[in-house]
Amino acid sequence: MADSKPRSGPAVYRIRVRGCLDPQQSGRFEGLSISESPGDGSGPETILVGRLLDQADLAGVLATLFDLRLPVIAVECLADG
């Protein structure tokens, strides 16, 4: 870990969650692009993509999804910076 990339730093993330985001709630995710996809057979998915500042930022997004009861299927780090 000590020799890997620093833990904290901006990066572009893609987060996939099961279910649809209530448009009223999308204000909580300003700055992220939100799209829906039909999913792979277990119902529709919502995909959030955007640049997050660090792990605290990412954790905030995940906690909000948790509070909205949207199960997270995958989190990918697409690119640093």
Next chain:
Amino acid sequence: MGPTRPEPASYVPDTKYPVPILRTRLHRPQVARDVVLRDALLERLEDGRRLPLTLVSAPAGYGKSTLVSRWLERSAAPGAWLAVDEEDADLRSFLCYLIAAVRTVYADACGETLGLLRAPDLPSPRVLAAQLINDLDDLGEELLLVLDDYHRLRESAVHDVLNDVLAHPPRGLHLVIVGRRDPPLKHRSLRAGRLMNEFRVQDLQLTESETSAFFERALGRRIEPEAVARVHRVTEGWPVGLRLTALVLRHHPDAGQVTEGIAGDPVQLQEYLLEEILTHQPPGMRACLEATSILDRFCAPLCEAVCQAIRGVEELLPSGKEFVQELQTSGLLTVALDERGQWYRFHHLFQDLLRHELKERASADDVAALHRAAARWLETEGLLEEALHHLLEIGEPGEAGGLIVRRRHPYVEGEQWSRIHHWLSLLSAQIVDADPDLLILQARSCDKRGHLNEMGESLDRAEALLASRESLDPDDSRRLGEVLAFRCLLRYHQARGEDALTDAEQALALLPEEAGSERANVMMTLCAAQQMVGRVQQGLEMLYDALQRDATKAPTYHGRLLQTLAFMQWMDADLQGLVRTARTMGEVGREHSLPETTTMAHYFQGAALYHLNELESAAAALRPVADDPHGPSFFMHLMSVEASALIHEAGGRSEVARRLVDALSEHLLRAGNTTYLPHVQALQAALDLRQDRVASAVRWAHAFETGQTTAGYHFSVPETTVARIWLQEGTPDALAKAEALLARLYAFFESTHNIRFRTEVLALQALVHEAKGDRKDADARLEEAIRLALPGGWLRLFADLGPPLVPVLNRVSVDPEGLKYVGRILTAFQAIESTDTPTRGARAASTGRRMLLDPLTERELEVLGLLAERLTNKEIAARLYIAPATVRRHTENIYSKLGVHGRREAVAKAQGLGMLPV
């Protein structure tokens, strides 16, 4: 218990707040001596203080709280601190704390918002946010408001309120949000607009040279550069990792050797460091550290109480005081929460590690014993919410319920209903339903919030529980007594007077003498029930007796006795007595700061003055209650709005009346309170009727469901409005419906001995008979109504029925005193018109003559004047130069128009109507 008992001042004792306020949560943490001074960061913080928001977002152990605390110490602007807690899941509790924090700087801030927070049914987040923004903006002064540990908040309503605050930032307010992750707020747009200052991991990591400086300060010696570099690389400048390392290095002269042991990932690092720290603690100290990790904050006596539950190392345990002192001297990651050095907390990360250690090493039972010990101590100190938290954490809601039952009395006495409601909401329905005491408490809380159906359900469950027991011990019979005490109140509400008396007598037989408060409640229901079954004198005498004997015992009891008296006088139609009672009630309420009693005093005074037709004084009395939907009693607010709306309507301000009622209806719908909806809709329909929107009123009347009529202690009864609508419609079918409804209401109010509403029903019946052309019956009904209303001097009751009543009033034959009264009623009719539009006012003039359906002619008036001089027909004929037969014709016309049968009656009535000088 140790000598350093925390002062009660750690707790805000006043009842200003509807939730208890723990002072320690409002103190910024004291900054440790070995902390690295980070001037550059402090400067950046200070530079951002004119922006609406500063966000400090980083995982545990990055020194966030320390940094911000340091900033507050130095900033040019005053700062307030709030350590957020899971308890703030409740919006009410969070906002109370927020206001308490603001008030540490501006003592009287946010009074209006606090008022809203006292409402039994909390207003919406939007309403609360708007008020809070206003209140903070009114301060107009600079304020740094820190919300520390914001990540603990999971309640979206709280986020909604803060989003509103950030969207409309009050002048001078700078919000500082500190947490382990980014908050679910709309801060990204602030960031994009450069309207926020931000501190994240990169900003908070220590550089290698800061790391070196830190070790030097913490250890008092230099560490070799290679060791510093190694520690810095592994910890990535993570301050708490460095502090843990420093604790280990204290016991190791050879830093190189230690730092070689730290490698791998942060989890391994933490475990390694903690193990190193704990193995160097004496066993007693180590046991105390682990045990006290269950406490989110602690003082010496609390530690001592908790540590007494540790088994195995009893003889090695330090005292609470020694433990806390040792924490200080050894620099174990502890944060002081107040200046007096009484309350502390562990560094969050350190606490997490210790808790983990405790879970590994102790059995679940041992951990539960620690929580119980903490709960016991907290309970005796009156820190009930904290105690409940510990019991709920170990999955013992039953014990939590027991605690509420043990400690409920002072809170019930102090009318702290929203707090009691909060406690009950922490428990599951299962727990409440299994405990008669909790069910009784819930019934009380339902009663206060006006949810009568739920109240009945709680009582039935409690009674069933007690009935299922094989035998009743003294406590059980007392409980049954309490259930019956509440059920007699419910029976009373349901107008089942005899049942109420039976329950009341049984309750008094079961309740022991020392259950003074319950016995008092039953006594009051008993008095009112006596009235309901027709023994009003007995009921009043019992009440006067209690007022003389017991009133001085407790102010709340005094207030409640007066309330009962007021309700009884209202139903007994004794307006004069009601005015006196309301005045006394106001004095008692003010003297002892009883909000509910004061509110009632305003309402009753306003209601009585309204019916005495003193509209301006009535409006002034009602205003404080009518203007505040969030006051201590929603019921009183509702009735005050009703009366105020009628005053505006009578004064020709129809629009104002309508706005008041619409706002009330909206509030009820928003709060989901349907108990009072029929009252408000009836009021809307009554206004429709007066404002020529008959069709809308008729629609409502058709939809109105006449359920069970409840005891008539309210300001109005919805059913009488229904009757007036049918009457206005006037078709034979509608009149028949009105007649049937009024017959039912008459029977109800006669059987419940309610003179106030019996009178109103009689007057309405008179109108129905009049509409059917049945004059004799109309007169008889109205004469009865006048006889009943005369002692109290009711005016608006008749005047509110409008012009159709005037011809009947003009006809009725009553004694001279009655006639004078009728005159005053007719004057009240005019008052409506004269305060109305100017043209109508001018037309109304001021003579009773105008009120006659068929006014007297000038000549008839002349004859009437001479009748008053007791002249004979012959003498009158001589005076007026007319034939005696013509005089006779005139007198007969006069009698017919006035509805009288002889000259004496005619004169008395004309005097009563103000047509002749008395």
